[in-house]
Amino acid sequence: MRRSRTPDPRVCSINAAMQVLGEKWAMLALREITFGARRFDEIVFNTGAARNILASRLRSLEEAGVITKVQYETSPPRYEYELSEAGKQLFTILHSIRDWGDRYARTDPENIAVFRHSCGEVLRPEMHCAACGEVLDPDSTVTADRDVHQSDLTPSGR
Numbered sequence: 001m002r003r004s005r006t007p008d009p010r011v012c013s014i015n016a017a018m019q020v021l022g023e024k025w026a027m028l029a030l031r032e033i034t035f036g037a038r039r040f041d042e043i044v045f046n047t048g049a050a051r052n053i054l055a056s057r058l059r060s061l062e063e064a065g066v067i068t069k070v071q072y073e074t075s076p077p078r079y080e081y082e083l084s085e086a087g088k089q090l091f092t093i094l095h096s097i098r099d100w101g102d103r104y105a106r107t108d109p110e111n112i113a114v115f116r117h118s119c120g121e122v123l124r125p126e127m128h129c130a131a132c133g134e135v136l137d138p139d140s141t142v143t144a145d146r147d148v149h150q151s152d153l154t155p156s157g158r
Contacts (some may be wrong), residue, residue, distance in 0.1 A: 005018060011148040020064045021090075026057045027097075030087065034094055038080035051076045066090070096125045 009015075021027060028047040037043050044054055045115050058081060061067045066087040069079045083090075095115070115123040127136045134140065 005106055006150045006151040011150060011153060020061070023057060025098055026061055029054060029061065029081075029093075030066070030083075030090060031094060031098075033081050033083055033087070034091060038082065040079070042080075042082070059088075090129075095123060096127075099123075099125055106146055119131065 017116065025047060028049065030045055032043045037046050040051075040058070042055070043049075043058075044051055044068045047054065049057070058069075061079075062069055064086075065084055067081050070082055070085050072078055072080050098115070106112055117123045123138070128134065129136060136142070
């Protein structure tokens with residue numbers, strides 16, 4: 001007979017990242033800032049987000065240190081958004097998500113934009129091991145030094 005188990009989620013950096021980035025409008029705002037749209041109205045136009053929701057997501061991204069808000073006009077005060085160093089590190093992740101969407105989620109291939117690297121070739125992001133240069137894929141052997149669960153962090157196990 002199978003016994004029910006009490007859920008004991010892993011403590012994981014993916015979960016921590018999703019707390020910051022895991023909302024549709026946050027990711028689309030980052031897409032726009034990465035592609036060069038810096039002003040609020042441009043980001044609203046290109047995402048279709050409601051102004052109040054977008055403002056909230058931009059504040060969250062700023063508080064998390066992913067973007068910075070830079071004043072470009074004083075009277076009235078107006079701002080642009082830029083990627084912080086942490087935000088710039090999302091560049092390859094955003095392009096990997098875009099590439100996956102192009103390959104597996106889009107049903108309109110005639111409307112897919114082709115992104116090219118400065119060498120002229122189509123951009124296809126790949127992840128490499130920084131030490132040995134091996135391309136990582138789902139069949140690569142990747143291990144964690146430790147496996148921490150919520151119960152490991154709390155004295156009572158809850």
